[in-house]
Amino acid sequence: MHYEQIKVELLAFLTPEQVSDNDIIRAQHGQDESYHVPALPDLVVFPRSTQEVSDILKIANTYEVPVIPFGRGSSLEGHIIPYNGGISIDFNEMNAILAIEPENLLVKVQPGVTRSQLNQALKKHGLFFSVDPGADASLGGMAATNASGTTAVRYGVMRDQVRDLEVVLANGDIIHTGNSAAKSSSGLHLNGLFVGSEGILGCITELTLRVYGIPEHEVAGRAVFSSTNIAVQAVTAIKHAGIPIGRVELVDPASIRMVNQYSETDYPEQPTLFLEFHGNEAGLQQDIEFATEILQDFGCSHIQFESDTAARNQLWNARHNLAYAFIHANPGKKLMSTDVCVPINELANAIEFARKELEVSGLIGGLTGHVGDGNFHALIMIDLNHADEVTRAKQYNKKIVEYALSIGGTCTGEHGVGVGKMEYQQQEHGNALAAMKAIKHALDPKNILNPYKLI
Amino acid sequence: MHYEQIKVELLAFLTPEQVSDNDIIRAQHGQDESYHVPALPDLVVFPRSTQEVSDILKIANTYEVPVIPFGRGSSLEGHIIPYNGGISIDFNEMNAILAIEPENLLVKVQPGVTRSQLNQALKKHGLFFSVDPGADASLGGMAATNASGTTAVRYGVMRDQVRDLEVVLANGDIIHTGNSAAKSSSGLHLNGLFVGSEGILGCITELTLRVYGIPEHEVAGRAVFSSTNIAVQAVTAIKHAGIPIGRVELVDPASIRMVNQYSETDYPEQPTLFLEFHGNEAGLQQDIEFATEILQDFGCSHIQFESDTAARNQLWNARHNLAYAFIHANPGKKLMSTDVCVPINELANAIEFARKELEVSGLIGGLTGHVGDGNFHALIMIDLNHADEVTRAKQYNKKIVEYALSIGGTCTGEHGVGVGKMEYQQQEHGNALAAMKAIKHALDPKNILNPYKLI
Known part of the structure; x- marks a missing residue:
């Protein structure tokens, strides 16, 4: 390929430290935090100004080679993996x-x-x-x-x-x-x-x-329910009552069990809501009284609110430690996360479907959700060397996505498409996918920008 | 042109009531509520379904004639005026x-x-x-x-x-x-x-x-200041204190004077803020106490809050009647409104600039602003038959826009571009305008959709 020549041209305006074809550096830019298979860029560059980025892109466009912007490599769907080689542009020196x-x-x-x-x-x-x-x-x-x-x-x-x-x-x-x-x-x-x-x-x-x-006052809460379905209904009722929620997270019994093992705690292993409210003192007090009434109307069995910072952090401990607890309990396995988002009135059924299918799959995992938005994740631990486990995880992901799409939802609420959700783009977007491709082609006719991702 | 043939093809799937080349109907679709010069469409159609719209567009695309979507005709920058003729698509029968x-x-x-x-x-x-x-x-x-x-x-x-x-x-x-x-x-x-x-x-x-x-409780307020600059500073301070504002409008002395004449009221002819707060009762009470303190710190000379619906409406009367008061006092003239939006820390200076330039221009008008967003309007009454007045109004608009662009603002905060703000698109968007044009061309290669508007 042209990479030797490209390197020479890059070194005309970048220092030697800013251009690398070192194997270790390339490997660092060949994977993200997901289960997706790594691949290497041909070169890694570390620009320090917008003008340098512009000059890099002009060269890449001339030689028609891929460029892949790289931040911290924390993406979850293979967004930054250079499956077609090319130049990984690492932005960590542009951090002012x-x-x-x-x-x-x-x-x-x-x-x-x-x-x-x-x-x-x-x-x-x-x-x-x-x-x-x-x-x-x-x-x-x-x-x-x-x-x-x-x-x-x-x-x-x-x-x-x-x-x-x-x-x-x-x-x-x-x-x-x-x-x-x-x-x-x-x-x-x-x-x-x-x-x-x-x-x-x-x-x-x-x-x-x-x-x-920064909000004047914050109050954190935890509420335990007998069923996921009822916990989700309680959230919907709080939202509909117009009480502004700062955060609201659902954690399922399997995940609480994992946290109890990891942190040596004894939280009730039942569907649990973690809540947070922000506002002025008087308003918050009234919001929390009203929210408590609603949570109790929905049969919440345990409820606790804390306003002191340390107590708030303690209260949210189980939610914060969730991913670590799963990773710690499953050495050698990688975390795969589903990420659908559905209309709120479909959320309880969607989570119930995901829970049942997780049982059927035989995979190790738990469910957690940003339930105020209808977005939830199944966290699944998979052994990438175990082909059958990977296949079952992908099949499980596919079932969850197809269920979400069938009820007006989306395949990804927050992780993005990368390579992991490309196969669902036609199904989700229909004719709109052609419009997206037309826009991509209009702005990047040579298809050099992170090619074969997203659409 | 092809309009006789197009009409025949439209009547293959639309009823005669849905296709019109009647002069009165065409004239109704040839102007909006702005000062921009009217122009007639060749045909007006009244689709009743998405499929009908799709079939209309296929015909227009085949014959390469303009189509202009039409709602209520209340646009303020000539968006719906068919300057190149074509088919006006009136959506009023799709109102379910x-x-x-x-x-x-x-x-x-x-x-x-x-x-x-x-x-x-x-x-x-x-x-x-x-x-x-x-x-x-x-x-x-x-x-x-x-x-x-x-x-x-x-x-x-x-x-x-x-x-x-x-x-x-x-x-x-x-x-x-x-x-x-x-x-x-x-x-x-x-x-x-x-x-x-x-x-x-x-x-x-x-x-x-x-x-x-619908918010549990609403409280409306009015606060009178000695200077516009200080009124704007008070709003910034309330926002920065984290007090959630439902609405906040600034009205200048010239506009209050106009309202006093129109409504036979005697509001102080000084810069006035109209405010609204939404929330639960206890929180609102605390918000309003805090806001009152801030307003007084900034030397507010008169302040009044009302929570009863009738009293709230009465309190906001001057703001609500603003445009009518100007129109009523200037028979035969048309309302032209500037619409820039600027960064909040530039707002006081921008309004001061607009006030001075309004004096210089000798035009009749007043200033009002959605000051929480940095968006303000100069409402100017112009006689369209008076070429010099129109020219001065356009020059005034241009000065306001160029000032806003020079400080990181935009030529239009909410009215849109239509034909009235097209001349500023290159200046505001620079290279991005080419990207916008590429997207337009990718999605509408024959340029049939509301052509020669926006970009």
Whole structure:
């Protein structure tokens, strides 16, 4: 291939430390945190400016070789694996927080900044960034996959936080997808399109993001139910009553059992809701009284609220330790997670279906859900060397996805498509998939940007 | 042209009442509520189903004639004026509310449903639709322009409410841009792209929209200040304190004067904030106490809060009657409205600039703003037969826009581009405009969909 020549051309404007074909470096950029099979890039580059990214893309476009933007490698569907080789663009040297604007409730950051790095810097301004996908992902990567997590029910997903992106297109053009105003009806809305585009339309080189004032008061709660179905109904009732929920997570008995083993605790091994409410003191008090009434109306057998920070963390312990508990109990196995999102009124049935099918599959796993949004995960531990187990896990995933699609849901609520959910795109999007492909072709006619991903 | 032949082909599947070349009907579809010059469509059609829209578009695509989707004609930038003739597609016969799903906090509607029609139907479920652009627009039109209004500061703009659109593309293909789940990271995000696309990418034939529980309690307020600058600073301080504002509107002295004349009232002719807070009773009480402290810290000279419905309406009277007061006082003149949106920390200066330039221009007008979002309007009364007045108004608009763009704002916060803001698209979007044009060309290669609008 042309990579020797490409390397020479890259070294005309990058330092030797910024261009690597070292095997270890390539291997580090050949896998994410998922069960998907690794593959190596031909080169890894570490740009330090938007202009360098633009120049890299111009070369890649000339030679028609793949480019794969890389943040922290914490994706869960193989998004950053270079199955067709090419140049992995590692954004970790573009990790500056460029501006914090408290008056505008905005920040401007480079794509390599991680969410914990940003929150650390925001704390002294009394501000926080809301999206929490679990992993300490890069903000560029979180925008590329439209990440979300436990706080989406209150603050929205990554797409809701993005005011503007600086993006380098396949031809090296540098564009802005939005602006710093709170709203705009000007031009086509490229912000929404580029968030979640998984690197197939361009490389994100700067983000302008919304941030929020740290809530005056927070209260955490845990409520235990006799059935998953009733727990989900209780959440729906709280939402419908207009009580603003900060977070609400469902954890199933199998997962609580795993946590009890891991943490040597004795939480009741029953369907459990973990809740959080944010607001002013008086309002919170009234919200919690009202929520407690509703939870009790639905036959909640145990209920506890805590407002002190340490007690809150203790209360949420079982939810926080969930993935670790599964990984710890299953050495040598890899975590596979389903990720469907369904209309709220279908959620209880969808979770019940997933629970039954998990039993049928014989796989080790548990269910947890961002139930305020209708998004839930089956966490499954699989041995990648055990072909039958992998096959059963994939079949299980497929059943869950097809069930979700049959009731107006989506194959992925927050992890994205990558390579893992490509097979469901036609089924989910129908004729719209052709429109998506037309847009991809219009913006990247040589198909160099993270090719053969997403669509 | 081919319109005689097109009419024959349309009548193969539409009734004679659904196809019109009557002069009066054409004239009704040749203008919106703006100052832009009218122009006539060749034909007006009134489809009753998505399939009919698809068949209409196939014919238009074959003959390469323009199609212009038409809702209630309440656009403010000439969006629906057929400057190149063609077929105006009037969606008023597709005005069914297809489903109200209280559990999912969703509704499914046809594009001809108006927001007051929807809110009427939602009331008995204890729900409401949040977006209020003033006019009783169709929901299809509101999605096409990404409308917003006074409630955006709390609930977001039209784009934030759209879960799914059914859209007919230029070639007649029927697609869905989303689904009924609360969040999704599947495929490219067409929802965001099609909202605000002003009919240039497709015709919206069905919408799935978020709705909200009617707030338990509402409190309205009015606060009078000695300067606009300080009033805006007070709003920023309330927002930064994390107090959730339901609505917050600024009205300038010239506008209050106009309202006093119109309503025979004696409101102080000073910069005035109109506020609204929503929530539970205890929380609201605490929010209002805190907000009052802040308003007083900023030297607010008069402050009043009301919770009773009639008293609330009375309190907001001056804001509600604003446009009418201007129109009533200036018979024979047309209302032109600027619509920039700027970063919050630039808002006070931008409004001050707009006020000074309004004086310089010698035009009759006043300033009002959705100040929680940084979006404000200069309402200007112009005589369309008075060329010099029109020229001065356009020059004034241009100054306001260029000022907004120079500080990271946008030329239109909520009215959209239509033909009125096209001249600023290159300046605002730079290289991104080429990407927008590429997307338009990919989805509508014959340029039949509302051609020569937006981009």
